[in-house]
Amino acid sequence: MRTALTVVAVLALAAGAWAEGPYRVVNGPKDLYFGRISYIEPGEGGADPMVLREGRTEPETAVVNLPVGPGDTVRTSAGRRCEIQFDTGTVVRLDVATEIKVETILARSLSAAEALSVLTLARGRVYVMYKEYGRREMFQILTANAAVKMKHNSVALVSAAADGTTEAQVRYGRAQVLFGPDADRLTDRTVKKGERLIILADHQSELAAAIDGTAFELWNEDVNAHFEDLHEGLAALPKPLQKLPPAVFHFAQTYGNRYGEWLWDDLYGYVWRPYIDNGTYPWGWSPYYYGQWSYAAGQMFWVPQEPWGWIPYHLGVWQWDEKRGWFWLPGSLFAPAWADWEFYFGYAGWRPWSLYDWMPGGSYWASGLGYADGGLYYSPYWADGVASGSTGPRTVVRKDSLKQPGASTLPLPPELKAVVKKVTDAYAKGDPRVRAGADRVRDRLVFVAKGDLGSPAVHGKTLSLGEVSKRTAGAAGDAPPARAITDPRREAARVFRGIEGPAAAPRKIAAPESAPVHGKGLTAVPIALQVRPDGPASRRTESRAMRFRDWNPDLRVARALGVRIEYSSVRNEVRCPELRLTSRDRERPGGLVPHLTSQGVSYGPAVSNGGSYAGGSSSSGTGAAAPAAARGQSEGSGPSSRGGEAKGSSGGGGKIKN
Structure with a gap:
């Protein structure tokens, strides 16, 4: 009972504070949040956790406050655990000998209104306490043979064993798991509090009771208890501070009085001054x-x-003056x-x-x-x-x-x-x-x-x-x-990065030729490439790049078209190479934006928060925009919305079949 109460307490630390968006990023996309290494297990045994950045060959030693974002892989050794804390309040803790990669954070779906946050667990175990960014976020953890989609305010343990077994155990809330041997035989299963779903390498499954008392779970209970003590007695805040982004509000409420003091200044307003005394505070x-x-x-x-x-x-x-020394003025832009x-x-x-x-x-x-x-x-x-x-x-x-x-x-x-x-x-x-x-x-x-x-x-x-x-x-x-x-x-x-010489000028990539949208008198860019059902694209279905155990709704549409869906961590986007369509194309200000549909690429108004897109012009197999009948195209449907298609015949009974 105490464990359950502790989990609820930790989840509730920022309850009511995390809003539709934690902040805006300077020189970044509209929707994005970062994570950081927030805790590293102390001890002399075991090597330090490492962070490998996309495109770099040498890993970086993890230290507290090291940023973690799209394209970053975090690895732990056989003797040290660590914790990643995202600015939405989501916490991901890595067991020993674990490797996880942040594929995307809030990358826009090509076919639906969802924003996709995807983590790939290569090996080991993670303990996830998930808080959603907003109604549009789809947060999932991928393993070699399953996709675990988390629900808001849920706590789950996900493991990827060396023998190809995936386990998803829910401690609080619920999660949905998608698995199966191929795209035609997928099963989705809801795992509730106190349940554990085991998926073997041959895609057989068993739903069992959760296991208590493992070393990793006991460690998490200890960390949760520490968090409970750390956040005991939240500080009251002045009203102006309550209007700041949730990440700032959370800091002010939980750390502000622990590490410093909030002061009112007639010139600067409310400022925060840290408790730092090195003999000459605050000027040293x-x-x-x-x-x-x-x-x-x-x-x-x-x-x-x-x-x-x-x-x-x-x-x-940060600002300095003779009266206050160094103090911090909070803001809503993340840099x-x-x-x-x-x-x-x-x-x-x-x-x-x-x-x-x-x-x-x-x-x-x-x-x-x-x-x-x-x-x-x-x-x-x-x-x-x-x-x-x-x-x-x-x-x-x-x-x-x-x-x-x-x-x-x-x-x-x-x-x-x-x-x-x-x-x-x-x-x-x-x-x-x-x-x-x-x-x-x-x-x-x-x-x-x-x-x-x-x-x-x-x-x-x-x-x-x-x-x-x-x-x-x-x-x-x-x-x-x-x-x-x-x-x-x-x-x-x-x-x-050790780059010498003059900086290269940014490359200018010419936009593809535009094509008129019939009946609208508008212009749509880019033109979708021709995709033939009997062409090379259809033979890529069995390709390793053609992933299918994934909650991304784009996969269902891409399968019907015979094209691929990829995640680009470098650009934090979802993309379809054959159609030259990316998440960024879906974020054009004003006018028409492209939508991936089962008929090809259609152009219509941008859709927000899981609404429906209807009408628009479809560009399918002609190399140019062609007239399309006005037909409703659902925005927000995933694998679970396919009726009986998702609930295939691979191990659906709940017991492992030998």
């Missing part, structure tokens, strides 16, 4: 110093050493790092992004790396003169500077617009507190040699601006003007 500690950089999802992520650091470093900005970058003769530097960086640079303030009178400097500049401590006016030639002024600024979270306006007005009026804070911006810039940017303890490699200036004295005098960098974050990623 600085954000973006204790941690490391990681390259994930095509961007540079800051991985903080502070245990509370995931939300404060990715949702909101891999709210930081500014500089590059100088073999060195890469960064500092925390601040409210000052959103002030109008041409009128009030700007910052940057410069060279004058044989010396290197980095200073803010005021419209009415030079800031105290700087070495020259902004008109000085910045011969060594690698970054163009105003390059690649970060978007302003809407809830910080009013604060930026107040700070800008105070700055223009000469407010000494605000100007003193701006003058200290240069003190937060730290450098490392470019080869040290990937160091796991990067703060041990850092140099101050003065140290870099001494080491590079005279280097700029005889050097030719450096190439200008328009995207410093992209340049940082190139440095991290």
Whole structure:
């Protein structure tokens, strides 16, 4: 009974907080959320868990707050377990000797309104506590011979054994399992609380009672009990904070008073200041110093050493002033790092992004790396003169500077617009507190040699601006003007990955020729390729790429057309290669969007939240859009909606047949 109550308590920690979308991602798709390594089992035995990024050959040692997203594979050794926590509240814990890959997160279905979050379990066991992103999310775990679809607020253990056996055991809520030897003989089974479904390598199945007391489950009970204690007594929050994204709300409610304090400031509003005392609090500690950089999802992520650091470093900005020291202003935009970058003769530097960086640079303030009178400097500049401590006016030639002024600024979270306006007005009026804070911006810039940017303890490699200036004295005098960098974050990623030379210009891929949609007077792109029932595509049905044990509704439609459905982790999308159709095609703003149907590709209005799409124009086997009869095409049907087709004859009786 206590175990059940503990599970319910952990599931209820964020109850009512997780809304339709946790946040918006800077320079990312509209719907996406990230995960992080949130816990690693302590102990001297066993190697550390590892994270392998898509497209990289060397794995990355897992540390707390390391990001996990589409394309990432997490592996545990024979002696250490770990936990992944997603920003919706979903928790996935890995047993020893386990490997799981995040295929997609909220990738748009080609035929339905669902957004697909897919994890593939290659081996081992996982304990999943699932909280849905929204009504459209379909969350499933794939193994070699089954697909386990989770329901909201459910807890399940899923295992993939070396002999090809899959087990799905539900501790709370329910799950649906799809399995079978081939696409014509699929069975779907609902597994309820206290039940365990066993699927052998030959696709025979047995529904049995759940097993209690395994080592992995006992470990999870212990971790759950720890979470229960950690979240005991949730803190009351001021009303303005309750309007922030659920991820911020969850942090504020559960960690805010444990690791810091919420303060009201007449200029900045509600801010959070961490409890950090290294003898000179709060001026001795600085954000973006204790941690490391990681390259994930095509961007540079800051991985903080502070245990509370995931939300404060990715949702909101840090600000310093003489009265409060360092404090965090929460926001609704998720960024891999709210930081500014500089590059100088073999060195890469960064500092925390601040409210000052959103002030109008041409009128009030700007910052940057410069060279004058044989010396290197980095200073803010005021419209009415030079800031105290700087070495020259902004008109000085910045011969060594690698970054163009105003390059690649970060978007302003809407809830910080009013604060930026107040700070800008105070700055223009000469407010000494605000100007003193701006003058200290240069003190937060730290450098490392470019080869040290990937160091796991990067703060041990850092140099101050003065140290870099001494080491590079005279280097700029005889050097030719450096190439200008328009995207410093992209340049940082190139440095991290060891890529030398000028950055390649983004490839421009020409759009396919358009074709008129008959009867609508509109244009639809792209044109579907010709697919013949007796052509090569139909012979791919038995191909390994032709997966069928999958809850993705696109599989049923693709099977009827004789085409393939693939997951692209790199682009976080579902795609059909033969029809040149991807999830991104379904997210075009305005106009008609393509829908994969059993007649081919139809074009019609975008559909949201599991509605129905009717009508539109179908492009099937002609290579161009052709007239189509107005017929209803269901959006949201999966394998379970096929009537008797899904409930085939492979082991459907519930007992293993020898």
